[in-house]
Amino acid sequence: MSSPVGLHRVIEPAGVLPQAARKLDASPQISADEVRIRVERLNLDAASFRQLSEKHAGDGAAVRAEVCAIVTERGKMQNPVTGSGGMLIGVVEEVGPESPLGLAVGDRVATLVSLTLTPLMITDGLKGWDGRSEQVPAEGHAILFGRSIAAKLPDDMDPELALAVLDVCGAPALTARVVAGYRDATVAVIGGAGKSGSLSLAAARQAGARTVGIVPHAREAELLTGAGIADHVAIADARDPVALADAVSGALGGPADVTVVCVDVPGCEHGAILATAAGGTVIFFSMATSFAAAALGAEGLAADVTMLVGNGYVPGHADVALRLLRGEPGVRSLFEGRLRAD
Amino acid sequence: MSSPVGLHRVIEPAGVLPQAARKLDASPQISADEVRIRVERLNLDAASFRQLSEKHAGDGAAVRAEVCAIVTERGKMQNPVTGSGGMLIGVVEEVGPESPLGLAVGDRVATLVSLTLTPLMITDGLKGWDGRSEQVPAEGHAILFGRSIAAKLPDDMDPELALAVLDVCGAPALTARVVAGYRDATVAVIGGAGKSGSLSLAAARQAGARTVGIVPHAREAELLTGAGIADHVAIADARDPVALADAVSGALGGPADVTVVCVDVPGCEHGAILATAAGGTVIFFSMATSFAAAALGAEGLAADVTMLVGNGYVPGHADVALRLLRGEPGVRSLFEGRLRAD
Numbered sequence A, B: 001m002s003s004p005v006g007l008h009r010v011i012e013p014a015g016v017l018p019q020a021a022r023k024l025d026a027s028p029q030i031s032a033d034e035v036r037i038r039v040e041r042l043n044l045d046a047a048s049f050r051q052l053s054e055k056h057a058g059d060g061a062a063v064r065a066e067v068c069a070i071v072t073e074r075g076k077m078q079n080p081v082t083g084s085g086g087m088l089i090g091v092v093e094e095v096g097p098e099s100p101l102g103l104a105v106g107d108r109v110a111t112l113v114s115l116t117l118t119p120l121m122i123t124d125g126l127k128g129w130d131g132r133s134e135q136v137p138a139e140g141h142a143i144l145f146g147r148s149i150a151a152k153l154p155d156d157m158d159p160e161l162a163l164a165v166l167d168v169c170g171a172p173a174l175t176a177r178v179v180a181g182y183r184d185a186t187v188a189v190i191g192g193a194g195k196s197g198s199l200s201l202a203a204a205r206q207a208g209a210r211t212v213g214i215v216p217h218a219r220e221a222e223l224l225t226g227a228g229i230a231d232h233v234a235i236a237d238a239r240d241p242v243a244l245a246d247a248v249s250g251a252l253g254g255p256a257d258v259t260v261v262c263v264d265v266p267g268c269e270h271g272a273i274l275a276t277a278a279g280g281t282v283i284f285f286s287m288a289t290s291f292a293a294a295a296l297g298a299e300g301l302a303a304d305v306t307m308l309v310g311n312g313y314v315p316g317h318a319d320v321a322l323r324l325l326r327g328e329p330g331v332r333s334l335f336e337g338r339l340r341a342d
Helices: A046-055 A060-074 A159-167 A170-179 A195-206 A218-227 A241-252 A269-274 A291-300 A317-327 A329-341 B046-055 B060-074 B159-167 B170-179 B195-206 B218-227 B241-252 B269-274 B291-300 B317-327 B329-341
Strands: A010-012 A035-044 A086-095 A108-111 A120-122 A135-137 A140-144 A150-152 A186-190 A210-215 A232-235 A256-261 A276-284 A306-309 B010-012 B035-044 B086-095 B108-111 B120-122 B135-137 B140-144 B150-152 B186-190 B210-215 B232-235 B256-261 B276-284 B306-309
Touching: A035 A046, A046 A060, A060 A120, A086 A140, A086 A159, A108 A159, A159 A195, A159 A317, A159 A329, A170 A186, A170 A195, A170 A256, A170 A276, A170 A317, A186 A195, A186 A241, A195 A210, A195 A256, A195 A317, A195 A329, A210 A218, A210 A241, A218 A232, A218 A329, A232 A241, A241 A256, A241 A269, A256 A269, A269 A276, A269 A291, A291 A306, A291 B291, A291 B306, A306 B291, A317 A329, B035 B046, B046 B060, B060 B120, B086 B140, B086 B159, B108 B159, B159 B195, B159 B317, B159 B329, B170 B186, B170 B195, B170 B256, B170 B276, B170 B317, B186 B195, B186 B241, B195 B210, B195 B256, B195 B317, B195 B329, B210 B218, B210 B241, B218 B232, B218 B329, B232 B241, B241 B256, B241 B269, B256 B269, B269 B276, B269 B291, B291 B306, B317 B329
Parallel strands: A186 A210, A186 A256, A210 A232, A256 A276, A276 A306, B186 B210, B186 B256, B210 B232, B256 B276, B276 B306
Antiparallel strands: A035 A086, A035 A135, A035 A140, A086 A108, A108 A150, A120 A140, A306 B306, B035 B086, B035 B135, B035 B140, B086 B108, B108 B150, B120 B140
């Protein structure tokens, strides 16, 4: 019997989840609740690609050979040094009769679960890739489990834009859910001009909140003000607790009911807690968040705040994010500007 | 003007919170919202004491000299290597007219905020301490801010027992609050026979939940069963996600609405997520929790669970915990057994 989280695909070590496995079974025959995808492109995680590229001093052929070797050996693309993977784009090739994912043969999809847990087989030696970019044209197949997540790529936008949105789509969905739990909420988004930040600002305002976007310097403030998706824009160093709390209070007239941390720099925990009202909620989306700094910081400040680990999965998250992009020209312009700059 | 979080006591570097400061002003004159405590005893954090003791190869006089030097230099007891502090016991000596803490001169209290942010001056050279134990008899004074937390020591129990309870009192209070948000909740406490675990089990049952305590081996299972504070007791390795989820489901008839992680070992995140029902909540109290493992694990499992950073502060938490100890003989027996074993 197949497991909805893919335990039956784990070859070694026995008993761990696919993400923790050294080796997965990527054979193409699917179980009743699985889906097979014909792969078109891998998007390697930025940290993973950087490590590989530096290791091989920019030698694209060597990077390509190593990615092929990793996938052959592990049955998935998980960089053994960084531990990270990425995501992929492909077309649905076969759907098991008991798959709960709602996909049909021919759908063009992006996987929203990491490559680190996705069974993958490459059949073209990645011959279409020069090894010099995170975007990897590829032929082969990948397997989705019963509890995997994939989103159909929309017809009305560039796939690259859609992917950038889908990559952070958990943030606006969770922000909207949390804001809905407050009456006339005030919301501060730290890193409001970034991808997850701008979507979270738009989601909070659509959920009825009064918002402030906090940015680190004048150029970002100008960008965010121009986008018109925040009620207020303020500049503060998120690592300076007092400055951050003052900026939030100055804009909102008091601490925020909900503070959303979207900046990937360490040391923002105390400021986020101090900027949040008693009874409020801090949502940490930054992977640079220190669990201990958050827990001990709130205790040291006697702060009665709920602190959430930003879960990248909320049912319907892809639709929420794509709808925000379509409905909020300011969000779209920020995303397109960042894609041009990359 | 004094700051409720003690910013006015920070000497250097300017602008940081007292916990992050290198040096605090520990002078005895209090502001309008401060309280001065006459210190009786410091309880050094276990990790801090171990580091000092190992550094000086068990030479108690050298350990004592270094603690005196740290407090003199920093104006607080924060081990520069481990970064940790501890807590203290003392008697209220002066209460500022605007203090919101509800303390009166003569109250015997334990501070529930860390020594790492508490202005402290030692006046007896710690002459009553042999430098060989975490319990440090001391004369001097300490300062509480407007937003500090202190609990009156109860008359009806050994101070050592009360301190052990107060040390983990955030866990049962937050567990009770979360459980109250579910109807007929089922609750799994990982590490149910420990200090925070047993209090959380008792709090969950008093809040109306059906509970299972998960323990690592037969001896702990016997202890917890004997205490009679859990509806079910099951044995599982919390680092094995499938085994943990199976143990919880086996006891409760399905995944838990609320899973409380109280074991200080790394690698319990995936199991806790897998053991929790869709729409459920995981509360991480373990300082060994990895933020990234929790965030990426939930996404990889497509798990719609709310994940909370266990905040050590919940209003009324000390009273909740002491009431549980008084009302639940099983909790008391577990605590007394652990204190005897220490």
